[in-house]
Amino acid sequence: MENSRPSSKRFLDIVSDLRTIFKEEGAGIGDKLPSERVLADRLQVGRSTIREALRSLELLGLIETRRGEGTFLADYKKHQLVEILSTFIMQHPQSIRDVDRTRKIHEVAAIELVANHAELRALPVWESFLSKLEEAEPVIREDLLQEILVVAGNRLSLKIWFLLKQYSRVPFHEAMTENEREMASNLLKNMRAGNGQQAVADYAGWLELVNEERRGELEC
Structure with a gap:
């Protein structure tokens, strides 16, 4: 054991x-x-x-x-690039808050880019995610965010995000809870509608909800 x-x-x-x-x-x-x-x-x-x-x-x-x-x-x-990131992350663990903030910059930029691009926001992958969320099928948190960054098409941003995600305080590898689904659905709906500002607000609300649930688990 x-x-x-x-x-x-x-x-x-x-x-x-x-x-x-x-x-x-x-x-x-x-x-x-x-x-x-x-x-x-x-x-x-x-x-x-x-x-x-x-x-x-x-x-x-x-x-x-x-x-x-x-x-x-x-x-x-x-x-x-890897040397710079590894040096910062590994030698300055107290700066994990900066790692989270930097990760969020990439996520917000990707959401706004997709929302402002008619062809990208019309891709069928978003409807697939919405169907899973509305039908209570398991959806891993990182799968949604990673898809948004992949569709945004900035490969360097995706690489940096992927590295930063490994050291995030957000448990991305877990499935969304029932409480998160509505927030994530609203994010997708507003992004598809081209309402980038509201989609980013939904994203921020979703992350805050995840962090609140995580804090609650740690206190138990």
């Missing part, structure tokens, strides 16, 4: 601890890293937590996984 993740350990703490281990072992570019089991034992957390942290390090370009071989330290310095 896996160890449960200590409540005092935030996700960024786990990632930071992993980087410390790599440094202490003198791991160089191309060196193989310890297995998930070994890392989980050393940090006294579950393997699923280690797997999540390693995935985020991989998304930042700090490590790479080779199928059938293991995980290796990557030459992240070849990717200047």
Whole structure:
């Protein structure tokens, strides 16, 4: 049975601890890293937590996984954007609020762009999301936002958003609750109608609702 993740350990703490281990072992570019089991034992957390942290390090370009071989330290310095983001996120965890704010800038810009583009806001994908929301089918939070950024067509913005999302305080990987569905539906309806300002207001209300529910869960 896996160890449960200590409540005092935030996700960024786990990632930071992993980087410390790599440094202490003198791991160089191309060196193989310890297995998930070994890392989980050393940090006294579950393997699923280690797997999540390693995935985020991989998304930042700090490590790479080779199928059938293991995980290796990557030459992240070849990717200047990744280097800048990883340095800020990993060395300044107290700036997570800035990470959230920056992520929201990209989300708002994408919503406004789609709302102001007749061809993009008429795409059938929005009707598909609306049908799922109205019929109470599961909708993952990040799926909706990611689709909006993909449709907006700014690949650099999407890449930055994807990296920032991994360190957000919003549990994007979870399905929308019943209370969120109306907000998300209003966002889509106003975006499709070309009412970008109201769509952004709906988006802000939706995120606030998610954060309120999350705060309530943490207090329980």
